[in-house]
Amino acid sequence: MSKFSNLLTPACLIDLPRLIANADRMAAVADVAGVALRPHVKTLKSLEAAQIYAPLPMPITVSTLAEGRAFAEAGYSDILYAVGLTPNKLPAVNALLENNISLTVLIDSSAAAEALADSADNLSGTLNVAVEVDTDGHRAGIGAESPVLLQIAAKLAGSSKLNLVGVMAHAGGSYGAFDSEARQHSAQQECDKALLASARLEEAGFPVTMISVGSTPTALSGITHEGITELRAGVYATFDCVMAGLGVCQYQDIAISVLTSVIGRQDEKGWVLVDAGWMALSRDTGTASHPTDCGYGLVCDVHGNLLDGWYVQQTNQEHGVIVHRDGHTPTEQNFSYGTMLRILPVHACATAGQFEKYHVTRDNVHTQETWNRINGW
Amino acid sequence: MSKFSNLLTPACLIDLPRLIANADRMAAVADVAGVALRPHVKTLKSLEAAQIYAPLPMPITVSTLAEGRAFAEAGYSDILYAVGLTPNKLPAVNALLENNISLTVLIDSSAAAEALADSADNLSGTLNVAVEVDTDGHRAGIGAESPVLLQIAAKLAGSSKLNLVGVMAHAGGSYGAFDSEARQHSAQQECDKALLASARLEEAGFPVTMISVGSTPTALSGITHEGITELRAGVYATFDCVMAGLGVCQYQDIAISVLTSVIGRQDEKGWVLVDAGWMALSRDTGTASHPTDCGYGLVCDVHGNLLDGWYVQQTNQEHGVIVHRDGHTPTEQNFSYGTMLRILPVHACATAGQFEKYHVTRDNVHTQETWNRINGW
Numbered sequence: 001m002s003k004f005s006n007l008l009t010p011a012c013l014i015d016l017p018r019l020i021a022n023a024d025r026m027a028a029v030a031d032v033a034g035v036a037l038r039p040h041v042k043t044l045k046s047l048e049a050a051q052i053y054a055p056l057p058m059p060i061t062v063s064t065l066a067e068g069r070a071f072a073e074a075g076y077s078d079i080l081y082a083v084g085l086t087p088n089k090l091p092a093v094n095a096l097l098e099n100n101i102s103l104t105v106l107i108d109s110s111a112a113a114e115a116l117a118d119s120a121d122n123l124s125g126t127l128n129v130a131v132e133v134d135t136d137g138h139r140a141g142i143g144a145e146s147p148v149l150l151q152i153a154a155k156l157a158g159s160s161k162l163n164l165v166g167v168m169a170h171a172g173g174s175y176g177a178f179d180s181e182a183r184q185h186s187a188q189q190e191c192d193k194a195l196l197a198s199a200r201l202e203e204a205g206f207p208v209t210m211i212s213v214g215s216t217p218t219a220l221s222g223i224t225h226e227g228i229t230e231l232r233a234g235v236y237a238t239f240d241c242v243m244a245g246l247g248v249c250q251y252q253d254i255a256i257s258v259l260t261s262v263i264g265r266q267d268e269k270g271w272v273l274v275d276a277g278w279m280a281l282s283r284d285t286g287t288a289s290h291p292t293d294c295g296y297g298l299v300c301d302v303h304g305n306l307l308d309g310w311y312v313q314q315t316n317q318e319h320g321v322i323v324h325r326d327g328h329t330p331t332e333q334n335f336s337y338g339t340m341l342r343i344l345p346v347h348a349c350a351t352a353g354q355f356e357k358y359h360v361t362r363d364n365v366h367t368q369e370t371w372n373r374i375n376g377w
Numbered sequence: 378m379s380k381f382s383n384l385l386t387p388a389c390l391i392d393l394p395r396l397i398a399n400a401d402r403m404a405a406v407a408d409v410a411g412v413a414l415r416p417h418v419k420t421l422k423s424l425e426a427a428q429i430y431a432p433l434p435m436p437i438t439v440s441t442l443a444e445g446r447a448f449a450e451a452g453y454s455d456i457l458y459a460v461g462l463t464p465n466k467l468p469a470v471n472a473l474l475e476n477n478i479s480l481t482v483l484i485d486s487s488a489a490a491e492a493l494a495d496s497a498d499n500l501s502g503t504l505n506v507a508v509e510v511d512t513d514g515h516r517a518g519i520g521a522e523s524p525v526l527l528q529i530a531a532k533l534a535g536s537s538k539l540n541l542v543g544v545m546a547h548a549g550g551s552y553g554a555f556d557s558e559a560r561q562h563s564a565q566q567e568c569d570k571a572l573l574a575s576a577r578l579e580e581a582g583f584p585v586t587m588i589s590v591g592s593t594p595t596a597l598s599g600i601t602h603e604g605i606t607e608l609r610a611g612v613y614a615t616f617d618c619v620m621a622g623l624g625v626c627q628y629q630d631i632a633i634s635v636l637t638s639v640i641g642r643q644d645e646k647g648w649v650l651v652d653a654g655w656m657a658l659s660r661d662t663g664t665a666s667h668p669t670d671c672g673y674g675l676v677c678d679v680h681g682n683l684l685d686g687w688y689v690q691q692t693n694q695e696h697g698v699i700v701h702r703d704g705h706t707p708t709e710q711n712f713s714y715g716t717m718l719r720i721l722p723v724h725a726c727a728t729a730g731q732f733e734k735y736h737v738t739r740d741n742v743h744t745q746e747t748w749n750r751i752n753g754w
Contacts, residue, residue: 087715112715319460
């Protein structure tokens with residue numbers, strides 16, 4: 001055990017008991033639904049953290065092939081790369097196949113299926129392919145009723161190296177769902193569209209083993225998830241101000257924070273300057289459209305207790321400006337020079353992405369344990 | 378020489394001829410003004426890149442002590458750490474002093490001066506200290522006429538290990554100056570306030586050797602910078618859409634871009650999906666208040682030619698959504714699956730910060746040379 005004052009700020013802290021509780025919550029949801037959980041490791045990108053919420057031999061979802069490589073080396077053998085594949089990634093994909101990883105990649109067009117089929121002969125093993133289904137117009141994917149679905153299936157069927165496993169859907173629109181009813185609607189739509197696409201494949205003679213859905217808000221929405229084969233979610237492990245703002249968690253569930261020090265104050269403006277700028281917090285302002293705008297993060301004392309009304313309003317590269325929502329003047333007592341604070345991030349994936357390692361805390365004490373992060377692509 | 382198609386996207390490219398031209402432009406400004414140039418290495422944080430715009434034995438500015446350590450090891454001996462010092466960084470500061478680095482740190486309060494004076498006996502060498510002067514209410518610093526200036530000077534004078542060298546000012550407000558006249562006003566104000574604070578120190582018997590001013594817009598504003606001792610600037614080496622939007626450079630001067638591949642399209646929405654999301658581009662939307670909002674970056678073809686009107690409108694972690702400003706429909710011809718594009722970043726410091734290395738291009742050809750970046754704190 002060690003004092004926080006021995007850490008050089010800014011530093012990223014992970015609250016282990018909260019991480020465990022968040023992991024348990026999602027595991028229970030999957031248990032009750034009777035579906036597999038395939039955690040997305042993109043938030044912390046850490047083998048050590050994954051031991052808590054995605055212990056071996058769980059299947060995992062990755063956002064980069066760099067994550068795929070690192071997790072494969074650590075023994076994970078069932079990996080879904082959940083970003084539409086591009087041709088220049090085939091050598092990296094093949095390297096995973098050579099290591100006998102059961103790798104599933106994602107496509108959403110005939111062009112991608114054709115390019116993949118054209119290159120498949122060069123693959124060292126069988127590559128699983130899922131078709132991305134768009135459930136809410138949020139991002140990528142084809143419509144569940146689109147004729148492209150069967151065109152893709154037919155193109156993939158032409159290659160013995162390609163194994164069409166099924167469909168994947170991500171209800172990104174659930175990030176705009178501010179109440180339980182809206183989240184349940186989003187979740188049911190995610191399931192329904194994935195099931196419809198899957199049924200169309202089956203009817204056309206293409207057997208389906210993967211019907212994968214999920215986002216943290218939909219996975220935790222409380223619907224039964226009947227008929228799907230697996231749930232995916234990522235940010236639930238740490239949560240963040242976006243998730244708390246949606247009502248998916250409470251602020252006190254947030255397991256990640258940025259330790260920072262007070263550099264100085266501009267009292268007449270009500271500013272506290274800290275050494276966590278956007279290089280530490282990221283530029284994400286994901287709560288700007290929420291009823292409570294958390295700016296670049298909510299401010300806690302060094303023990304993690306929220307300082308009501310204080311948030312990071314502005315950021316430069318290495319400077320953050322903390323203000324009070326109602327214009328209170330920061331005092332010497334609560335914001336003296338050198339005081340350490342913790343910032344609860346707006347978007348955990350973005351904030352964690354600014355760091356190369358995490359410092360683990362337990363019962364608000366720094367344990368001296370650090371976890372490494374896998375950056376890059 | 379190598380084809381771009383051998384690179385795994387997203388990848389960060391540096392255009393060497395442009396970097397050299399940008400470096401030459403700033404060097405000429407300092408030459409004409411007859412002042413030292415102390416480049417800020419915070420944008421690329423790369424020893425290899427610094428050989429172009431901050432070759433040894435130039436003095437440099439750093440934004441983290443991690444940069445300070447790496448540049449000190451590479452032979453840089455005159456380093457300004459331009460973020461207000463916090464007490465927990467003293468061991469890292471002292472490690473640089475032990476290596477005989479002429480290190481200057483920054484403070485802007487009596488509390489910081491007192492804390493530093495209280496700890497100075499433990500320092501292994503003499504630590505240079507500059508006082509940050511606020512010139513435009515933008516961020517940190519004391520007013521040039523503030524009584525705190527002389528209080529700080531008096532407190533530092535009490536320790537033989539602390540050497541008050543002078544003042545530093547950064548006209549951050551110049552990022553809101555959209556014409557030459559506004560930039561010149563900002564630059565002159567930056568000089569005037571720094572000179573005023575310096576004169577007050579001198580009058581009070583504290584000799585001044587550092588009167589340091591700068592930001593890219595003010596350094597390139599065309600004023601004489603008479604009386605100051607050194608210019609600081611950083612983003613000029615690469616420039617970005619923010620700088621082009623202000624009129625400080627042209628888009629074709631931008632020396633940094635993110636290579637990305639087309640994942641797919643959502644034609645009915647006019648969307649091109651690419652594999653550069655905010656993890657590659659950052660969440661910076663620094664041109665949102667500009668007459669031309671570049672979103673998360675302007676789109677070029679793989680050779681770096683701007684595709685008029687196309688920009689990255691939305692980002693998720695690993696997805697970017699490209700649209701046309703006037704709603705043009707993306708065609709198979711210009712945005713087919715797998716097509717490589719380059720994105721000119723909105724804010725080079727933020728985008729570069731998302732990468733661990735850069736790929737160097739010359740005459741639009743990938744040279745196979747890579748430069749490493751120093752991340753962390």
